[in-house]
Amino acid sequence: MAQARLDRNEQINGWAFIMPAMVLLGIFMIYPILWSLWMSFQVGRGNAFSFGGLANIQRLANDALLLQALSNTIIFFIIQVPIMIVLALLFAVALNDATLRLRGIFRTLLFLPCVTSLIAYSSLFKSMFSNDGVINQALMGLHIIDAPIPWLTDPFWAKIVIISAITWRWTGYNMIFYLAALQNIDKSIYEAARIDGIPAWARFCKITVPMLKPVILFTTILSTIGTLQLFDEVNNITQGGPGNGTLTLSLYIYNLTFRMMPSFGYSALVSWVIVLIVAVLSVIQFFIARDRRRTT
């Protein structure tokens, strides 16, 4: 009886705590989502649209540009996200050391990229990576290369520029979450491990990483979605070029919506492709997690 009351109490509190957020999301999320789902079955230009059944899905299946955008996005995702997460984690751990001097300064400096304005840093990146920019001059000065690398005019090298740009901008941002989370680890655990003679890297792998797992998961999902929605850098540095080499899903959706003949039905459908990818990734992640649980 008492147990039942406790359960009901838990239920009431559970809903009560999330209620304000649910009401707001219900208003500002559910209606737009339903609208966009409905739109994704509409064909036509601008305001003159009509129900097109599966016509948009057919168009999707034949869309070579979408395929290119998808593969570019996946390349960015596979290469960039791990590099950034590892870097951010290492910086956070280094800066969490209480004996390190100038910690506050270092933290702030590493955080600077994500507040530096997009307009400023994208024009600077473009000039640094231009044919006669400092990067090429430095590499040629050091005799690493003989001829300038066509950073911004070759699809392959342009991808490298974009990956560097996103890593540069977002590593400090991810570091914040780790710094905050590191405070939640009881320092006595480290003390005990140190006394037991466990080396630093083992302490990092065996204590820090497992303790930070929820936040690492959070930043990984965040970066995944961030990459799938990558827009600012490609729009400002390469405009998706050269030769569609840095066209991303999000830029493609933007082009479909605002730069080409407006066909909102189709651009809505492409948006749902991103949602579908995330759904598939989550299911995969769910199965991996379940298998691991079984074996342990």
Added chain:
Amino acid sequence: MLRTSSRLSRSLALAFAGISLTSVSVAAGELTIWCWDPNFNIAAMADATARYTAANPDTTFAINNVTQDEINQKLQTQLLAGVSDGLPDIVLIQDDNIQRFLQSFPGAFVPLSDSIDMTKFADYKVAAATYEGKSYSLPFDSGVTGLFYRADYLEEAGYTPADVQDITWDRLIEIGKDVLDKTDKQLIGMDFNDDGQIIMMMQSTGSWYLTEGNEPNILDNPALRESLEVFQEMSQAGLLKPVSDWTSYTGSFTSGDVATVPQGVWITGTIKSMPDQAGQWRVAPLPKLNDVEGATHYSNNGGSSWYVLSSSQNQEEAIDFLKTVWAEDVDFYQGILVNQGAVGSLLAAREGDAYKASDDFFSGEPVWQNFSDWLSQVPAVDYGTFTPEARLAVRAQLPNIANGGNIDDALKAIDAQLRQQMQ
């Protein structure tokens, strides 16, 4: 300090008020205008509105600085949502971008040809905004092209201004090679994400990426093919200085790195922004393509026009304003030419004094007279519905072509991407 904080608290109070109030209504008789460059079209518009208000004190204007991207985003979102609240009365839209608005949102714009005589304006400007027999634009600035060049570099390589008058692109390439040899300066700054260079060459023959507005004109388009060939040859000869955006493009000539700038007349202001280069620059007619029928020295790149939105509460005033100032006041056009370097599309404006004046920056050439003569001869093309799609498809192939890729394959790829996107 006290004043600052009281102003801050006042603006906070206003902010709070903003939350409870519904949208702010515009005072009767005030026309709102969206355009984007304070030194160019905003300044020109401000001059026009001052003239109109002087004669019609009841009409006032609010000119808002809204970027081209923002105009696309706001207009499109609002027209699609069917919300006219907050839309301006008059808006400036780039010529190759207007057809998709006219066709996607029928009835959203007022057909100005019903009340304004369009024969007063350059044909090709009117054609750009004509849809189903009606013209919707009050044509504004022209993108008529010319070949701006550094006379001093050419002289160093042994060429006189007469050597670049009325030449072909092939001849320009030869000159460019000599200039590169003797002065180490490349010919043209080229953004591989911009097909403006291709467009200028192609439109000079009267052809376009599309025919009749919506049929791809890629595979059997001799003008496009030769334009791409010229581009490839220049690239292979090392005559193109790769730039990555607008800033580095303008930097390529303001810093003296390239010998020529084939561009729309609106670039004049940027070229003249380096006073120490006065006397070194001159302007020749755009080179023409060799083997293409209908090839001329006259083309266009960019340019925009004014539109009146049907949702405007002050439609009649807006039309009357455009009609009395923008479609009649020749004197006004002299002012914006001198002050903003804006070459309008009103043909009568050429007869004014300012157009006849010579320019010391360009060694006393009558540049404005030349540009306005060329303006009247620009072949009209139908930009059609899918120009943005076509431009993106062409841009995608530019790096490939520059590296010596097969032009037939490139044309096929352009055609395929364009057809795929045209749905």
Added chain:
Amino acid sequence: MNSYVLKRGLTYALLSFAAFLSVFPFFWMVVGATNKSTDVVTGKLSPGDNLITNFQNLASQVDLVRIFGNSFFIAIVSTVLTLIVSSLAGYGFEIFRSRVRERVFQLLLLFLSIPFAALMVPLFVLISRAQLNNTFAAVILPTIASIFIIFYFRQATKAFPHELRDAARVDGLKEWQIFLFVYLPTMRSTYAAATIIVFMGAWNNYLWPLIVLQTNENKTITLVISTLTAAYTPDYGVILLATVLATLPTLIIFFVLQRQFVAGMLGAVK
């Protein structure tokens, strides 16, 4: 001991290198704000004497007090409301588990991945019908329940010790009291991080304010900077000065709040 010194030296060297890379564009931005536009374009890297002129040009084009006031109002109100609503929800999802709420949460995570462009038009219709066009409420309301921040708080709450909550319950505290008096002070560093992130997001928000804020008086600094870049011959000195000014608030907030990353919650656990 030697290896300790070596390791320390290496750490400092790497951090300094990373700091240099991080600072350089910011440095360029600050230097550019003191130079003429033509110097910025040609890549001048030394401070110039054009700061005052740039400021005068900027102030003559933009009502700085008004525009920064708008930005601060929107960012501060958004941050406070988002932190309250979203931390409550994150806490609720983690502490009170049920099958239904778990499904709801998974659905939310999926919604997180919908590109905003797909939702913008219907959201705009909604805001217009509510007659909220051109108000700050239109900017703020849709951002308050942030799935991203809810998710962050939920993940961070996983480190919140159960013993603390159990002890508080034994003491007879109600659930809202536990949240307010036990959870909130314990999670200071989490709130600090979230404040930085939410403030920065609200301050830099572009596309949505662009659509709903219609008159010049209501614009934010982020919107104004975008219009400065639109000219055919943009004045880069003025633009960079504006971006430096627009950066300062977030930077100051970061600098102040990052101390929370040291304070920690250990005292509370023991």
